[in-house]
Amino acid sequence: MSNWDWQVFCKDTIDGEIVARCFGGPGDLTYLDWLLSAWGWTLSVSLLALLVALAFGSIMGILRTAPNRGLVLLGNAWTELFRNIPLLVQIFLWYHVVPALIPPLRGVPSFILVVLGLGLFTSARISEQVKAGIQSLPRGQRMAGLALGFTLPQTYRHVILPMAFRIVIPPLTSESMNIVKNSAVAFAVSISELTLFALQAQEETARGIEIYLAVTGLYFLSAFALNRVLHFVEQRVRVPGMIGGGH
Amino acid sequence: MLNLDFAFLTPQVVSSYVLKGFAFSLQLTLVAMLGGIALGTVLALMRLSSRPWLALPAAAYANTMRSIPLVMVILWFFLLIPLAIGRPLGAEMSAVITFTLFEAAYYSEIMRAGIQSIPRGQVAAGYALGMTYGQTMGLVVLPQAFRNMLPVLLTQTIILFQDTSLVYAIGAYDLLKGFEVAGKNFNRPVETYLVAAVLYFAISFSLSMLVRKLQQRIAIVR
Numbered sequence: 046m047s048n049w050d051w052q053v054f055c056k057d058t059i060d061g062e063i064v065a066r067c068f069g070g071p072g073d074l075t076y077l078d079w080l081l082s083a084w085g086w087t088l089s090v091s092l093l094a095l096l097v098a099l100a101f102g103s104i105m106g107i108l109r110t111a112p113n114r115g116l117v118l119l120g121n122a123w124t125e126l127f128r129n130i131p132l133l134v135q136i137f138l139w140y141h142v143v144p145a146l147i148p149p150l151r152g153v154p155s156f157i158l159v160v161l162g163l164g165l166f167t168s169a170r171i172s173e174q175v176k177a178g179i180q181s182l183p184r185g186q187r188m189a190g191l192a193l194g195f196t197l198p199q200t201y202r203h204v205i206l207p208m209a210f211r212i213v214i215p216p217l218t219s220e221s222m223n224i225v226k227n228s229a230v231a232f233a234v235s236i237s238e239l240t241l242f243a244l245q246a247q248e249e250t251a252r253g254i255e256i257y258l259a260v261t262g263l264y265f266l267s268a269f270a271l272n273r274v275l276h277f278v279e280q281r282v283r284v285p286g287m288i289g290g291g292h
Numbered sequence: 293m294l295n296l297d298f299a300f301l302t303p304q305v306v307s308s309y310v311l312k313g314f315a316f317s318l319q320l321t322l323v324a325m326l327g328g329i330a331l332g333t334v335l336a337l338m339r340l341s342s343r344p345w346l347a348l349p350a351a352a353y354a355n356t357m358r359s360i361p362l363v364m365v366i367l368w369f370f371l372l373i374p375l376a377i378g379r380p381l382g383a384e385m386s387a388v389i390t391f392t393l394f395e396a397a398y399y400s401e402i403m404r405a406g407i408q409s410i411p412r413g414q415v416a417a418g419y420a421l422g423m424t425y426g427q428t429m430g431l432v433v434l435p436q437a438f439r440n441m442l443p444v445l446l447t448q449t450i451i452l453f454q455d456t457s458l459v460y461a462i463g464a465y466d467l468l469k470g471f472e473v474a475g476k477n478f479n480r481p482v483e484t485y486l487v488a489a490v491l492y493f494a495i496s497f498s499l500s501m502l503v504r505k506l507q508q509r510i511a512i513v514r
Contacts (some may be wrong), residue, residue, distance in 0.1 A: 129496035
């Protein structure tokens with residue numbers, strides 16, 4: 046391999062001078078400062094999109110198991126719509142098309158649009174998992190709830206969902222790691238996240254390998270951290286007596 | 293507010309801007325599918341081998357590829373291939389190599405599951421009949437694994453087709469790029485992105501309906 050030059054991260058982004066201690070002051074950023082802020086954008090986009098995806102994915106997944114054809118149809122249509130258009134195209138739709146068609150959305154920052162785009166794209170996958178989780182429960186659970194005089198929403202709230210959400214934590218974990226990876230498409234609408242940093246810093250410094258290694262490492266680290274957090278949650282909410290459950 | 297105008301998308305415009313990109317997207321999907329499945333099958337066999345020097349590299353390859361964002365993989369290859377071969381390589385060719393190697397990691401996981409779903413007795417029966425390892429795999433195990441996994445392999449291919457749009461990162465001229473260039477030239481980006489979305493949706497949705505049909509037809513009666 047050719048010689049490494051890790052000092053590239055200590056360079057000032059404007060004049061290219063190496064800054065002692067590698068961190069610049071206000072208004073005077075080094076590539077390391079930029080890298081860390083880009084990581085912050087990647088994490089913010091990913092985590093907020095995960096919240097959007099969990100909210101809409103859960104609602105749509107639940108609707109798809111409701112005893113009402115209209116609601117099932119709505120949930121299915123939602124899932125097919127957001128699953129069958131490439132993520133990058135969806136991001137462009139949110140950025141270029143939605144504000145043009147819905148004037149009140151014109152001033153919305155692109156960060157919010159990307160969070161919505163990535164979140165709704167992922168909600169289609171989460172709705173599949175939530176639906177599968179609910180359907181994996183014995184039918185008797187729902188019947189028992191209704192027989193005890195619970196209304197249907199009460200049955201979902203107190204009987205079905207507490208079980209179903211625990212069952213779907215493992216697939217949700219891999220979906221959350223996917224969201225971190227998929228957040229890379231935000232570069233296409235100029236969100237200053239890791240991939241955009243990689244593209245621009247590579248061009249400016251011509252130290253592509255060092256820059257890409259750092260960015261790839263941070264993606265890896267973020268996805269891995271999220272995996273550990275969700276694994277911890279999974280351990281904490283285990284149902285005693287189930288396969289793989291606690292005591 | 294709603295003044296959409298699709299009139300500029302004449303057959304001539306479509307054929308001069310979009311068709312070239314569409315052809316590339318399809319080519320990329322097909323090559324990466326065939327190459328990816330071939331390479332993925334080899335990786336799966338390596339991973340299931342009892343020899344650690346075969347199993348470990350295959351596992352490391354699949355896990356590394358699957359934990360990096362595809363966009364970054366595309367950028368990595370676009371940076372590294374010219375360094376490796378000593379001359380610049382076009383974005384399109386770079387994309388073909390990247391997608392084949394990247395998808396191989398995903399196809400290998402599918403094939404591994406497919407091979408593991410075949411009862412052990414099948415392998416034992418092959419050996420008992422005097423077949424070699426190659427014959428047992430090629431004539432007994434893999435045909436059944438392919439058949440069992442066909443719907444999953446095709447679903448992965450639909451995802452692959454959607455992911456080809458990410459060659460945007462290195463500026464390759466694919467279906468999405470074709471629409472984008474047309475939108476810029478005629479100053480109608482809203483319309484072209486909409487048509488692009490509808491087209492991608494129509495293709496992916498109808499293919500996934502076909503896969504669903506296929507899945508019901510080839511379900512094995514055990």
